[in-house]
Amino acid sequence: PHPIFLHDYQPPEFLIDRVDLAFELDPEQTMVTARLELRRNPAATRGDGTVCLHGEQLELEWIALDGHPLNPVDYRVERESLTVQRVPDRFVLETQVRIHPAHNTALEGLYQSGDMLCTQCEAEGFRRITYFLDRPDVMARYSATLIADKTRFPVLLSNGNRVASDDLDDGRHRVRWEDPFPKPSYLFALVAGDLRAVEDSFTTASGREVALQIFVEPHNLDKCDHAMRSLKKAMRWDEERFGREYDLDIFMIVAVSHFNMGAMENKGLNIFNDKFVLARPDTATDVDFDGIESVIAHEYFHNWTGNRITCRDWFQLSLKEGFTVYRDQEFTADVASRGVKRISDVRVLRSHQFTEDASPMAHPVRPDSYIEINNFYTATVYQKGAEVVRMQANLLGPEVFRRATDLYFARHDGQAVTTDDFVRCMEDASGRDLSQFRRWYEQAGTPELHIQTSYDEATRTCSLIVRQHTEPTPGQPVKAPFHLPLAIGLLGPDGRDLPLRLAGASSPDAPGTHVLELRQAVETFHFVDLPARPVPSLLRGFSAPVKLSFDCTDDDLLFLMAHDSDGFNRWDAAQTLMQRLLLNLVEDAEAGIPESFFDAFRRALRDEASDRALLAEVLTLPAESYLGEQMAVVDVDGIHRARTTLTRLIGERLRDDLLAVYRDNGESGPYAFTPEAVGRRALKNLALGYLMQAEDAEALARCQAQFAGAHNMTDVMAALRLLVDRGGLESRQALDEFYRRWSGESLVLDKWFSVQATSPREETLTQVIQLMRHPDFSLGHPNRVRSLVSAFCNLNQVRFHAADGAGYRFLADRVLELDPLNPLIASRLVKSLIRWRRFDPGRQALMRAEIARILEREDISKDVFEVASKALD
Ligand code: BAL
Ligand code: ZN
Incomplete structure (x- = not known):
C-alpha cells in the first residue's frame, strides 16, 4: 500500500452538480442506479479527456453516457475505479451496480444491521454504493428513490425532505427524498427498516418549525427521552452561542446496533451507534447519559461545522472534528459543570492523545500523509484539534472569537475548505498574526513546559523562567517553538490570588488569572510588588495542551489543593x-x-x-x-x-x-x-x-x-x-x-x-x-x-x-x-x-x-x- 500526501492535493478534474440515485433494496442484493451530472472543473489544473470514478466491490450492470450505452472499449473497470474514455466537458453518466449488503461485514457503504439496512459513508464508504468522485471537495445536490418490501422495510429514509411515496404492485413501496443542500458524498445516508419514531418539534430562533424524529426498533421506544431532550438543548444552545440555526424542515436520528464509530452526522439523517441514543435510568449509567448528551450535540453541531462548511480533503479532518469537539465540550460545560467537564476532557487528552503523540503513530492535527484515512480518526485530530481551537478562542477572547466564527460561517458557507482558511478567519476578525500559531496544525508531539520560579525578597519580585521543548516525532526530527497561552495566578499566604504586575507594566492586573503568551524556547517573566513568596498556580484551566513540570514541594501542592x-x-x-x-x-x-x-x-x-x-x-x-x-x-x-x-x-x-x-x-x-x-x-x-x-x-x-x-x-x-x-x-x-x-x-x-x-x-x-x-x-x-x-x-x-x-x-x-x-x-x-x-x-x-x-x-x-x-x- 502507498501513502497519500497532502502536498499532492489537486482540485478535482470534474465536478458533479446533481446526483439522482435509485435503490432497489434487498439485503442479499441491492441494485443501485445512479445518474450523475458532471462538468469539467474550471479550476482543475490537468485533464486528459477521461474521467476516473472511485468504486469498490461493485458489480457493474450497465453504463450510459448522455443516454447512450457505452461499449466496453469506452470504459475500464478496475478493483477500485471506473475510467470512462473520451468524455465531453459536460455530460450525464448513468450506471447501475449490484451490491450485497448482508455480506458487508466491514460496515462501510450499505450494510445490514439486525433486520435493517443502513449506510456509513465517511470517510470513503460511498464508493461501495456507486461509482463516484468520492472526495469531500465534490459537493452535489442529491435525490434518492428507495424501493423495498413494504412489510419488511416499512420505513425508508434518506437525506433532506421526503417529497413522494407510493406503493408498487409487487408488495414493495417507493419513497423519494431530495436534499436541497449540496453535500459531499460522505454525508449521504439511507436507512430501511421496521422502525418506530419518537417525535417532537423545535421552533427555531427565526420561528421555523422543525420536525424531530428518533427512529429505533419498536422495543426501544421507551429509551429515547434523554436523546430527544439532548437534541433540543443542543439546537437551542447552537443558536444562542454560535448563532447557528437548523436549516431543513426535518431532523432525523436513527439508532443502529452494528456501527463502527459513535455516530455519523449525515445531512438531516444522523445515524447513531445505539449506545449513544438509548437510555433509561435502569439500563444506562451516568456516563452513558453524559455520552448521549454530548454525542447528540456533537453530531447536530456538525450541521454547520462539517456539513454546510466541509473539508477540502481528508487531511483537513480536524477542521470539522476539532472545531465540533470544541463546540460539544463547550455545550456540556454550559449545560452541566464547566470545572468537571474540563477535568474529564483533560483526562482523556492526557491518556489518549499524549500517548499517541509519544507513539510511532504520532501525527500533526493536520496530518501530512496517510495510507488509510480511517486510521486518522484519532485523539490528535479530535481532542488535540479541539484544544487548538480552544487556544484560539482564548487568545481572541469570547467576543472577538464569536466575530471570527461568524466570519467563518459567512465566508465559507457551501464550501470545502482547509484548517488554514479557519485560522485566516481568526486573524481577519481579530487583526492578530497567527502565523506562528499555525505550527499547532503542522507539528506533532506534546510540548514540554518546564517552569522555574524564584522569589527575591529584596526586590519583592517573583520570576518565572519558562522553557518549552518538543521531542522529535516520526518524520519531524526538529521542532520549532509554539505560540501558546500560559494562564497563571500567584497565591498569597492566605491562599487568595494576588494582584499581578509584570515588571514594566503601569498598573497591576486585578487579582486573578493572567495570561502570558509564549513564543520563544526560553522566556522570563518578572512579577513585582509581591510582599512575600507566592505559591504559583500554573497553566490554569489547562490553557494549552502541554506537559508541565515545575519545582514545587508537596506542601505547595497541598496548599494549591486547598x-x-x-x-x-x-x-x-x-x-x-x-x-x-x-x-x-x-x-x-x-x-x-x-x-x-x-x-x-x-x-x-x-x-x-x-x-x-x-x-x-x-x-x-x-x-x-x-x-x-x-x-x-x-x-x-x-x-x-x-x-x-x-x-x-x-x-x-x-x-x-x-x-x-x-x-x-x-x-x-x-x-x-x-x-x-x-x-x-x-x-x-x-x-x-x-x-x-x-x-x-x-x-x-x-x-x-x-x-x-x-x-x-x-x-x-x-x-x-x-x-x-x-x-x-x-x-x-x-x-x-x-x-x-x-x-x-x-x-x-x-x-x-x-x-x-x-x-x-x-x-x-x-x-x-x-x-x-x-x-x-x-x-x-x-x-x-x-x-x-x-x-x-x-x-x-x-x-x-x-x-x-x-x-x-x-x-x-x-x-x-x-x-x-x-x-x-x-x-x-x-x-x-x-x-x-x-x-x-x-x-x-x-x-x-x-x-x-x-x-x-x-x-x-x-x-x-x-x-x-x-x-x-
Ligand atoms: N464524522 C464521524 C463521526 C463524528 O466525529 O461525528
Ligand atoms: Zn465529529
Missing part, C-alpha cells in the same frame, strides 16, 4: 501529589504515606460545601495507565501493587469518613441526570470503592445491598464492578443475576462483558477467552468486540501486559480473525501494541513478535498494515 481559585488546578495539584506518592510506592513498597495526605483527604471528605462531582474527581487516584506514562519504563506490576495499596490504606485510615460520605449521598427519590445528582453518585461510589479495597465487612454488605436494590444502572454497575474485582462466590452470583435480568438488552449485556474484561483479577484473561465462546459474543458486532476484547486490551494494563505475553498473543489472534471481516475495528486493536518501546525488554520482545506475526499475514488490510508497520519502524 486554596487555588482555579478548580482545574485544585484537581491537578491533587493528581500530582497522588502521582508522587504512588510512584514512590512503586519504587519502594515500604515507603510511607505522610499524615498530611490523609489529613487533606479527610478535610476534603468533610467539606460539605464542596461540589460533589468536583470532589469525586479530586479524590480519584490517577489511573494505572497514566502512572505508567510518567515512568521511564512502565512497571506494570509495581504500579498495580502501589495503587491497590494506597486505595486500601485510604479505605482503612478514613473508614468512618468514607462511610459517612457513602450514607449521606445515597439514592434519594427518582433518578435525575443533574450535575448535582451525578456528583453525589460519583462520590458515593468512589467512597464504596475505597472501603471495599479495605475488605470492610460493612462495605461488602452495603455493596451487595446496592447491587440488589439500586434503581439506576450507575449504582448497580458500580456495585457489580466492586464485587467482580473482589471475586469469590458473591462475584459469580452477582454476574449470574445480572445476566438473567439483562440478557435481552444488548447494550446492558455489553456492560456484563466489559466488567469481567477489565477486572484486575489474575484469572481475567482465561475468563475473557471463555467469554469469546459465549453464545452472546460475536466478532461481527463492534460494540461487543469493544466491550470484551478492546476493554481487556486497553483498560486492563496489569492483565493485558502480563509478563508471559499471553495478553499480546490474545490480541494478535483477534486482529488476525477480525481483519478479513472488519479492518477498521482490527486496526484500532493493533494500536494497543504500538507503545511497545515504553516497556521492559522482555515485554518489548513479546509485543514486537506479535506485531511481526500480524504483518506476516498475506492480504492484510491497508488499515492494519499502516498501524503495524509504523509500530515497527
Whole structure:
C-alpha cells in the first residue's frame, strides 16, 4: 500500500452538480442506479479527456453516457475505479451496480444491521454504493428513490425532505427524498427498516418549525427521552452561542446496533451507534447519559461545522472534528459543570492523545500523509484539534472569537475548505498574526513546559523562567517553538490570588488569572510588588495542551489543593501529589504515606460545601495507565501493587469518613441526570470503592445491598464492578443475576462483558477467552468486540501486559480473525501494541513478535498494515 500526501492535493478534474440515485433494496442484493451530472472543473489544473470514478466491490450492470450505452472499449473497470474514455466537458453518466449488503461485514457503504439496512459513508464508504468522485471537495445536490418490501422495510429514509411515496404492485413501496443542500458524498445516508419514531418539534430562533424524529426498533421506544431532550438543548444552545440555526424542515436520528464509530452526522439523517441514543435510568449509567448528551450535540453541531462548511480533503479532518469537539465540550460545560467537564476532557487528552503523540503513530492535527484515512480518526485530530481551537478562542477572547466564527460561517458557507482558511478567519476578525500559531496544525508531539520560579525578597519580585521543548516525532526530527497561552495566578499566604504586575507594566492586573503568551524556547517573566513568596498556580484551566513540570514541594501542592481559585488546578495539584506518592510506592513498597495526605483527604471528605462531582474527581487516584506514562519504563506490576495499596490504606485510615460520605449521598427519590445528582453518585461510589479495597465487612454488605436494590444502572454497575474485582462466590452470583435480568438488552449485556474484561483479577484473561465462546459474543458486532476484547486490551494494563505475553498473543489472534471481516475495528486493536518501546525488554520482545506475526499475514488490510508497520519502524 502507498501513502497519500497532502502536498499532492489537486482540485478535482470534474465536478458533479446533481446526483439522482435509485435503490432497489434487498439485503442479499441491492441494485443501485445512479445518474450523475458532471462538468469539467474550471479550476482543475490537468485533464486528459477521461474521467476516473472511485468504486469498490461493485458489480457493474450497465453504463450510459448522455443516454447512450457505452461499449466496453469506452470504459475500464478496475478493483477500485471506473475510467470512462473520451468524455465531453459536460455530460450525464448513468450506471447501475449490484451490491450485497448482508455480506458487508466491514460496515462501510450499505450494510445490514439486525433486520435493517443502513449506510456509513465517511470517510470513503460511498464508493461501495456507486461509482463516484468520492472526495469531500465534490459537493452535489442529491435525490434518492428507495424501493423495498413494504412489510419488511416499512420505513425508508434518506437525506433532506421526503417529497413522494407510493406503493408498487409487487408488495414493495417507493419513497423519494431530495436534499436541497449540496453535500459531499460522505454525508449521504439511507436507512430501511421496521422502525418506530419518537417525535417532537423545535421552533427555531427565526420561528421555523422543525420536525424531530428518533427512529429505533419498536422495543426501544421507551429509551429515547434523554436523546430527544439532548437534541433540543443542543439546537437551542447552537443558536444562542454560535448563532447557528437548523436549516431543513426535518431532523432525523436513527439508532443502529452494528456501527463502527459513535455516530455519523449525515445531512438531516444522523445515524447513531445505539449506545449513544438509548437510555433509561435502569439500563444506562451516568456516563452513558453524559455520552448521549454530548454525542447528540456533537453530531447536530456538525450541521454547520462539517456539513454546510466541509473539508477540502481528508487531511483537513480536524477542521470539522476539532472545531465540533470544541463546540460539544463547550455545550456540556454550559449545560452541566464547566470545572468537571474540563477535568474529564483533560483526562482523556492526557491518556489518549499524549500517548499517541509519544507513539510511532504520532501525527500533526493536520496530518501530512496517510495510507488509510480511517486510521486518522484519532485523539490528535479530535481532542488535540479541539484544544487548538480552544487556544484560539482564548487568545481572541469570547467576543472577538464569536466575530471570527461568524466570519467563518459567512465566508465559507457551501464550501470545502482547509484548517488554514479557519485560522485566516481568526486573524481577519481579530487583526492578530497567527502565523506562528499555525505550527499547532503542522507539528506533532506534546510540548514540554518546564517552569522555574524564584522569589527575591529584596526586590519583592517573583520570576518565572519558562522553557518549552518538543521531542522529535516520526518524520519531524526538529521542532520549532509554539505560540501558546500560559494562564497563571500567584497565591498569597492566605491562599487568595494576588494582584499581578509584570515588571514594566503601569498598573497591576486585578487579582486573578493572567495570561502570558509564549513564543520563544526560553522566556522570563518578572512579577513585582509581591510582599512575600507566592505559591504559583500554573497553566490554569489547562490553557494549552502541554506537559508541565515545575519545582514545587508537596506542601505547595497541598496548599494549591486547598486554596487555588482555579478548580482545574485544585484537581491537578491533587493528581500530582497522588502521582508522587504512588510512584514512590512503586519504587519502594515500604515507603510511607505522610499524615498530611490523609489529613487533606479527610478535610476534603468533610467539606460539605464542596461540589460533589468536583470532589469525586479530586479524590480519584490517577489511573494505572497514566502512572505508567510518567515512568521511564512502565512497571506494570509495581504500579498495580502501589495503587491497590494506597486505595486500601485510604479505605482503612478514613473508614468512618468514607462511610459517612457513602450514607449521606445515597439514592434519594427518582433518578435525575443533574450535575448535582451525578456528583453525589460519583462520590458515593468512589467512597464504596475505597472501603471495599479495605475488605470492610460493612462495605461488602452495603455493596451487595446496592447491587440488589439500586434503581439506576450507575449504582448497580458500580456495585457489580466492586464485587467482580473482589471475586469469590458473591462475584459469580452477582454476574449470574445480572445476566438473567439483562440478557435481552444488548447494550446492558455489553456492560456484563466489559466488567469481567477489565477486572484486575489474575484469572481475567482465561475468563475473557471463555467469554469469546459465549453464545452472546460475536466478532461481527463492534460494540461487543469493544466491550470484551478492546476493554481487556486497553483498560486492563496489569492483565493485558502480563509478563508471559499471553495478553499480546490474545490480541494478535483477534486482529488476525477480525481483519478479513472488519479492518477498521482490527486496526484500532493493533494500536494497543504500538507503545511497545515504553516497556521492559522482555515485554518489548513479546509485543514486537506479535506485531511481526500480524504483518506476516498475506492480504492484510491497508488499515492494519499502516498501524503495524509504523509500530515497527
Ligand atoms: N464524522 C464521524 C463521526 C463524528 O466525529 O461525528
Ligand atoms: Zn465529529
